Amino acid sequence: MSLITLTGIGKSFKVAKRSAGFAEAVKALFVREHTIVEALRDISFTVREGEIVGYIGPNGAGKSTTIKIMSGVLVPDAGTCSIMGFTPWKDRVRYVRHIGVVFGQRSQLWWDVPVIDSFELLRDIYAIPPGIYRKNLDMLTEMLSLADILCTPVRQLSLGQRMRCEIAASLLHDPAILFLDEPTIGLDAESKIAVRNFIRTINRERGVTVILTTHDMHDIEALAGRILMIGKGTLLYDGSLSELRSRYGTQKTITVDYKAGASPIDVPGVQCLSWSSGRAVYTFDSDRIDITDLINRLSAGGELADVEIGSPPVDELILQLYKEHRV
Numbered sequence: 001m002s003l004i005t006l007t008g009i010g011k012s013f014k015v016a017k018r019s020a021g022f023a024e025a026v027k028a029l030f031v032r033e034h035t036i037v038e039a040l041r042d043i044s045f046t047v048r049e050g051e052i053v054g055y056i057g058p059n060g061a062g063k064s065t066t067i068k069i070m071s072g073v074l075v076p077d078a079g080t081c082s083i084m085g086f087t088p089w090k091d092r093v094r095y096v097r098h099i100g101v102v103f104g105q106r107s108q109l110w111w112d113v114p115v116i117d118s119f120e121l122l123r124d125i126y127a128i129p130p131g132i133y134r135k136n137l138d139m140l141t142e143m144l145s146l147a148d149i150l151c152t153p154v155r156q157l158s159l160g161q162r163m164r165c166e167i168a169a170s171l172l173h174d175p176a177i178l179f180l181d182e183p184t185i186g187l188d189a190e191s192k193i194a195v196r197n198f199i200r201t202i203n204r205e206r207g208v209t210v211i212l213t214t215h216d217m218h219d220i221e222a223l224a225g226r227i228l229m230i231g232k233g234t235l236l237y238d239g240s241l242s243e244l245r246s247r248y249g250t251q252k253t254i255t256v257d258y259k260a261g262a263s264p265i266d267v268p269g270v271q272c273l274s275w276s277s278g279r280a281v282y283t284f285d286s287d288r289i290d291i292t293d294l295i296n297r298l299s300a301g302g303e304l305a306d307v308e309i310g311s312p313p314v315d316e317l318i319l320q321l322y323k324e325h326r327v
């Protein structure tokens with residue numbers, strides 16, 4: 001059954017037009033010119049209960065705008081959005097009891113007070129019964145290793161510690177849906193893995209449906225059964241990562257290490273992804289280009305020390321998709 005249904009959602013922003021320079025600034029005081037930025041155009045999709053969906057796209061594609069509409073913060077200009085039977089921006093007070101939201105770049109915790117004080121305030125705002133609050137707090141403290149930081153003011157926390165607290169804060173009231181807008185941004189490898197493991201666990205064990213925006217394709221690889229890709233405000237892909245892999249399945253990468261004094265080689269149909277300190281990484285279609293022949297041609301650039309053939313990483317697959325759709 002669909003938990004989330006978006007149909008024909010559109011959203012534009014009116015942005016004041018300003019040119020550089022003092023004269024233009026003075027002119028802008030009297031004459032206001034505007035341009036319209038079309039952030040979302042005819043976005044439609046559904047999400048079923050228990051899914052983890054990765055919502056991806058390049059910078060400025062419209063991801064945060066969609067999350068803001070789905071969390072009831074923004075009102076679209078066109079279309080309908082039904083989440084658990086609610087229209088988010090209309091039934092906001094009742095609706096927010098069912099969702100948790102984490103914006104990686106913005107805090108929902110009070111900056112100057114200990115984390116636990118923010119949690120208690122949220123308990124009162126959501127009117128969480130004491131027994132449920134205690135149970136959830138204990139579970140989240142354990143799972144996210146919060147015991148040592150609950151009494152620390154938020155401003156003194158590291159980014160990774162704060163993110164764990166943000167995620168806990170968004171789940172204290174037992175929401176059915178969790179919206180995560182770049183939850184691993186700026187985290188070190190260990191914190192990213194901890195956050196990913198936690199998301200997977202609450203999805204599996206508590207059935208929380210997760211919508212996740214990210215630029216980190218490892219998040220997608222680790223978590224998302226399904227990808228929705230948006231570009232320039234339009235939905236461009238809806239499918240699984242494995243479908244994407246099979247679509248570009250014949251693409252291979254070849255990493256070539258040269259001995260000293262080599263230079264990169266141009267081979268028709270082969271794209272050079274990187275070249276530094278004698279190491280070149282190329283991508284090619286193994287259906288069209290013979291690997292032995294390719295190695296021979298690349299050896300014209302200098303004496304080879306090592307050659308490795310592999311499948312492109314997820315980032316490359318996504319980049320291919322962006323290129324295909326010209327976003």
Ligand SMILES: Nc1ncnc2c1ncn2[C@@H]1O[C@H](COP(=O)(O)OP(=O)(O)OP(=O)(O)O)[C@@H](O)[C@H]1O
Binds near residue numbers: 015037039059064065
């Ligand atoms: N409040 C606003 N006022 C004006 N324009 C806005 C506003 N919010 C978003 N936009 C514009 O709408 C478009 C989509 O922005 P959005 O933040 O949704 O993209 P995004 O996919 O989340 O990008 P990023 O990956 O960079 O966070 C952009 O062109 C952005 O400049």
